[in-house]
Amino acid sequence: MPQPSPGRRALDADPAVIGARVRSLREERGISLSALARLAGVGKATLSGLENGTRNPTLETLYAVTAQLGVPLTAVLAEPATTPTVHGAAVHATLLEVFTDADATYELYRMRVAPGAGQLSPAHQPGVTEHVTVFAGVLRAGPADAPSTAAAGGYLRFTSDVPHSYAAVGDEEVDASLLLRYPRR
Amino acid sequence: MPQPSPGRRALDADPAVIGARVRSLREERGISLSALARLAGVGKATLSGLENGTRNPTLETLYAVTAQLGVPLTAVLAEPATTPTVHGAAVHATLLEVFTDADATYELYRMRVAPGAGQLSPAHQPGVTEHVTVFAGVLRAGPADAPSTAAAGGYLRFTSDVPHSYAAVGDEEVDASLLLRYPRR
DNA sequence: CCCCCGCGTTCCGTTTACGGAACGATCGCG
């Protein structure tokens, strides 16, 4: 993918917000701070500080608490159910799955390319290839100096160890799947 | 293929596993431990211990690192969601995403084909095409009377409105992504 | 009224995660 865009990720790791969520979850269950601390096997001071956002908890602590609340860690780490996404000027991609084997790592993305000016991505490491299958719209993509075109149902493959571009042809947004292959070095 | 059923999200707070995920993400990006530590503003000792699972990181530390990797905290804390799966004699597929537009419906699957005897699938509706990108192993697939072969990184496309087959070539299991395109009728 | 109990916070000594520095290993170059 185009490397992680510098744009701020709205993911909040703010201890105060996390603390507020924990407190809220605890109060929903009508359980006291002391009791939860006892159940989770952490000190009351620890839990108090955590809920008030005055501490910077370790994973171990946070996990012990959320486990007793019966919720996954992700429930208090904000951002309910957001999958990793990458934004660019024209390209918007969400990571669907990562697969690693002996030879390479694959990242499978759902990609959308907005109409209008396209987007240029910097080179990746040597040997990285991109595989795109177009769902809708017409996509022009590939090495910056020699892009190819594919319409709905079409497929493109190119090596992305050189700068490469994505652009929607025409007015329609492009929907596609993007597979990135990183060979193991 | 079967109806999507709700996926569950398993959670794993084991520092060793989290560390392994962080290391894997870093290596995917071809960046050194030292460099990542510098970017994230944490000590090399901290990152080393984190990746090796010998420390119990604070949220602050983990967030600083994952932010630089361009992934949300949840990417290293949760197992990939389990989604609807389809089992066959040799083929095992999990649905990753469905996309519908004016012309067609797409279903994106993660597919595994066990070595040994292959599997024959009956014909789909007219005009249905399948698009396969191989991650690992060697796959032989296509119309039952004229299958093609693809190795890791390779791509196959065929129309599946006739009976078609999948088989792993050799002893190795095949890992691949499968895209099904159903034209609107 | 005065206890007594449990609440959440604060204090405090201990444990440990932290960053910086030092280390040996590995590579590319003259």
Place this chain on the structure above:
DNA sequence: CGCGATCGTTCCGTAAACGGAACGCGGGGG
């Protein structure tokens, strides 16, 4: 060959997260 640069790990003093104990507070009994 040595030299410099960079790699990941280890050592170490410091800062801070930890659990336990003490604290002030409020709400029921006896």
